[in-house]
Amino acid sequence: MTAKQKVALIRLVTLMLLCLPALHLAWRWFADDLGARPVTEATHVTGDWAVVFLLLSLALTPARATFEWMLLIHIRRRIGVAAALYALLHLAIYIADQNFNMVVVVLEIAQRFYLTIGFVALLAMTALAITSTDSWQKRLRRNWQRLHKLAYPAAILALLHFFIQSKTNIGEAAMATGLFTWLMMWRLFPTKLRTTWLGLGLLTLAAVVATFGFELGWYSLVKNIPPMRIIGTYLNIDVAPRPAHKVLLVALGVIAAVAVRRLFLLWTKRYSRKTISPA
DSSP states (O other): OHHHHHHHHHHOOOOOOOHHHHHHHHHHHHHTTTOOOOOHHHHHHHHHHHHHHHHHHHHHHHHHHHHHHHHGTHHHHHHHHHHHHHHHHHHHHHHTTTTHHHHHHHHHHHHHHHHHHHHHHHHHHHHHHHSHHHHHHHHTTTTHHHHHTHHHHEEEEEHHHHHHHHHOHHHHHHHHHHHHHHHHEEEEEEEEHSSHHHHHHHHHHHHHHHHHHHHHHHHIISSOOHHHHHHHTTTOGGGGHHHHHHHHHHHHHHHHHHHEEEEEHHHHHHHHHHSSSOO
């Protein structure tokens, strides 16, 4: 298989995977499997996937370097565009939930802080999706990279929107924020440390601690829940896994995947040396 064929294949598979959540949501809608409030459930599902794809788009740069797999650069744009499309669908379903009364929608966005910041994040993501093409990259030149750094504040606003709309159950929002912390810490680490086992271990520790801190701080400061009560949930097997546990599992999964990838690359190099005779 040629390099072009590999790129075409990975792009096709990526496109199919990106469409699966929307197709699954449509199937649940027609199967009447969205509960008592289907529109509200659909709104939450599309918002969740917008955050997932936004984080995945930010994860591709670390993944490309850590897994030493350059092909990943060819799908970053598609995942970023998918994040914007799911966010737009999220807004469209919300508008439908308001009976397409745009006056009400505008007033709600203007008056409710979490809707305001969510809308600002949506605008940023839409701008990034529109300008993600090669033609826009050539037109904007150096300003293109500056513009696309909006992905970071957009992610922060989207996660804050996620936290506030989650109300009392912020487990998924805390986990997403912990993973975002991992991605941002990776970018702040020295280049030589990023892909080492020590670096990956430190990133895991930082992400887990940050996730626990986000959850503890939110419940303590916003919901006035005693900190010891939150700490107690981490010692209670009946309510496990907590957000920090999930972030730990994801981070350990990444480390395991990196180990498998590096063993494969090492085996490939040794096999090539043995089978290919010198000229």
